[in-house]
Amino acid sequence: xxxxxxxxxxxxxxxxxxxxxxxxxxxxxxxxxxxxxxxxxxxxxxxxxxxxxxxxxxxxxxxxxxxxxxxxxxxxxxxxxxxxxxxxxxxxxxxxxxxxxxxxxxxxxxxxxxxxxxxxxxxxxxxxxxxxxxxxxxxxxxxxxxxxxxxxxxxxxxxxxxxxxxxxxxxxxxxxxxxxxxxxxxxxxxxxxxxxxxxxxxxxxxxxxxxxxxxxxxxxxxxxxxxxxxxxxxxxxxxxxxxxxxxxxxxxxxxxxxxxxxxxxxxxxxxxxxxxxxxxxxxxxxxxxxxxxxxxxxxxxxxxxxxxxxxxxxxxxxxxxxxxxxxxxxxxxxxxx
Ligand code: 2P0
Numbered sequence: 213x214x215x216x217x218x219x220x221x222x223x224x225x226x227x228x229x230x231x232x233x234x235x236x237x238x239x240x241x242x243x244x245x246x247x248x249x250x251x252x253x254x255x256x257x258x259x260x261x262x263x264x265x266x267x268x269x270x271x272x273x274x275x276x277x278x279x280x281x282x283x284x285x286x287x288x289x290x291x292x293x294x295x296x297x298x299x300x301x302x303x304x305x306x307x308x309x310x311x312x313x314x315x316x317x318x319x320x321x322x323x324x325x326x327x328x329x330x331x332x333x334x335x336x337x338x339x340x341x342x343x344x345x346x347x348x349x350x351x352x353x354x355x356x357x358x359x360x361x362x363x364x365x366x367x368x369x370x371x372x373x374x375x376x377x378x379x380x381x382x383x384x385x386x387x388x389x390x391x392x393x394x395x396x397x398x399x400x401x402x403x404x405x406x407x408x409x410x411x412x413x414x415x416x417x418x419x420x421x422x423x424x425x426x427x428x429x430x431x432x433x434x435x436x437x438x439x440x441x442x443x444x445x446x447x448x449x450x451x452x453x454x455x456x457x458x459x460x461x462x463x464x465x466x467x468x469x470x471x472x473x474x475x476x477x478x479x480x481x482x483x484x485x486x487x488x489x490x491x492x493x494x495x496x497x498x499x500x501x502x503x504x505x506x507x508x509x510x511x512x513x514x515x516x517x518x519x520x521x522x523x524x525x526x527x528x529x530x531x532x533x534x535x536x537x538x539x540x541x542x543x544x545x546x547x548x549x
Pocket of ligand 1: 230231233234235236244250324325355356357358359414415504505506
């Protein structure tokens, strides 16, 4: 690994994660410190692979995503992240970054989590920072909050850290770590509901929710209790309890957005059709619970052995949806080059 660092190049792979207890709201935008803890499952689908090569002759960072150059805000966000890595490494060398993202185009699934997790691991190695997984999680957080969680596999909690601590201390206290889970085999059936590009970025939507929604504080408080109960449910491998908690936490998050001024509404008609199908499955005795993020797609938590039946029900409810089944995946890691 040290040869990769001295060579000024490294590659890493990371997977997306889906939050069962949501991250919604920052208390510090610059440091990307969240208002609440969150808890997710890393997926075994849709890896992002990122290669970073330092180029002493270059005057600017070059970033490509699936072979196309990044421009505008997306390019600036990656360059700002590399600036942070360079400051820590005491380097002024620019980088060439190539990212291959396997999330189906237009799927509306968050790719910033796998993207910044893979970038953090590859860039830290290329610049010779020598960080452990906890430090990499903190670093990835600065690119995108949810990326802090993709450093680890399985079920993962991202700590908000103490809300009143000074910035340096708060930064150190906000990282993700794996959550102990009993032996059980969960799946997430992902219904990609085609509803075009999102109207509001999650970053802007979070800000508006925190600033204007009268439901935000009550949700944030209840989310703390949800998280403690979720940890207990996972520890005993209780899928029904975990699913109930995840579903109410997600619906509560969307309620805070619907109450923002002006409202932020990510849920589409097809989202509700799939939610009805999930209720239908439960009435038939199949444990299935839904969660939705900053878009219309629905992720259904169920037992691995029920995933086929759940996928069929989802397809029946939303014939135009693309349906994928994920299990718990692995954390971000360096690739041997
Ligand atoms: C989550 N989401 O916990 C929540 C639930 C979407 C809904 O994290 O501004 O891309 O880059 O820190 O991580 C999406 O927000 O936001 C997200 P930034 P991020 O997964």
